[in-house]
Amino acid sequence: MSAAATNGAAAPAGSAPDAGDAPALRVVAPGPATTLQDAGRTGHQRFGIPVSGAMDRVALAAANLLAGNPPETAALEIAYLGPTLVVEAESVRVAFAGGSATVEVLDDTGEPPRKIPPLTSVRLVRGQRLRIGGLGGSVVGYLAVAGGFAVAPFLGSRATLMRAGLGGFAGRALQAGDRLPLAAAVAPLRDETTLPDTTFPAPQRVRVVLGPQDDHFSDAGVATFLGSTYKVSAATDRMGMRLDGPAIAHADGFNIVSDGIAPGAVQVPGNGLPIVLLADRQTTGGYPKIATVISADLPALGRLAPGATLTFERVDLDAAVAARRALAAELAAMAARLVPAGGGVDIAARILSENLIGGVVDMHAEHAP
Secondary structure, eight states, rough: HHHHHHTOOOTTTTOOOOOSSSEEEEEEESSSSEEOOOOOSSSGGTTTTTOOOOOOHHHHHHHHHHHOOOOOEEEEEEBBBBOOEESSEEEEEEEEEOOOOOOOEEEETOOOOOEETTTBOEEEEETOEEEEOOOSSEEEEEEETTBBBOOOOOOTBBBOOTTTTTTTTSSSSSOTTTTEEEESSSSOOOEEEEETTTOOOSSSEEEEOOSSSGGGHHHHHHHHHHEEEEEEEETTOOOOOEEEEOOOOOOOOOOOOOOEOOOOOEETTTTTTOOOETOOOOOOEOEEEEEOOOGGGGHHHHOOOOEEEEEEEOOOOHHHHHHHHHHHHHHHHHHHGOOTTTTTHHHHHHHHSSSOOOOOOOOHHOOOO
């Protein structure tokens, strides 16, 4: 890995890393929207730079734990349909989490693809292909690689902000022919791991704390917001989830002096239809915000596909804090749930990879009279 990749120096925005012959995953088919994302780019919103980062931090953590990484390591965020990648390294360990996508390994031997069980790590060798199908039950999933990607951070993060062409891999979604450089050239032989009884459900009810501008709405408007079922619009993206449903009545216009936007803020523009602001949200906005989705529900909110329905449930600040602590405890306990995957390691491959001879002894010489 380059010095820039380790010390946080900024990489030129909009330019692909020069991977050369370095170990990499080469993109054969990119999927509709596959980007590099981590925990986000914090500390720069005062300059108008969004946080970005993973839509579903829980699934990101699961993929990284399976791969043997810290939970917030940058991974590929896959939307709707996964990529096909070919290994251009001696070996690499990968793990996928989020949704019920079919994950397959293909060889050049003509044999049928080998399906990888859900939430299970797998070691691949040079020339093998990894193919991830359509995501069922979730909008996004995450592909983590052991050791992470050797991509230089921009302002301390490898998160991709496509609207500005910043961060990640060349500031954009993956394209066919891209080579994603790997930080580790070899994946050591070990037992593969799995996370049993782990799911990533999409919510039907989303908890919110009212405000900070709920006083800009009529009592009837607040009742409409809390008592209606909304449908996720096809216009939803990483910046915001647009919702279709009953319009929310403002009390006195829909413009305010622009102020800061928190993650999960629910803006209501002039048409009365709420927008839940997500990972790539703008840093300030001039529409009143009727409520804010609690942080514990944001990962699950990112799993809702267009056409899904949801309702909002009001909670107080104490309940929001308790839910955040419960989610943090769940994430902390996730590593303890890792267990060896069925079948263990390939013993023959391990024996062939090890140097089992520690020296040679001439028995005749040792015991000669």
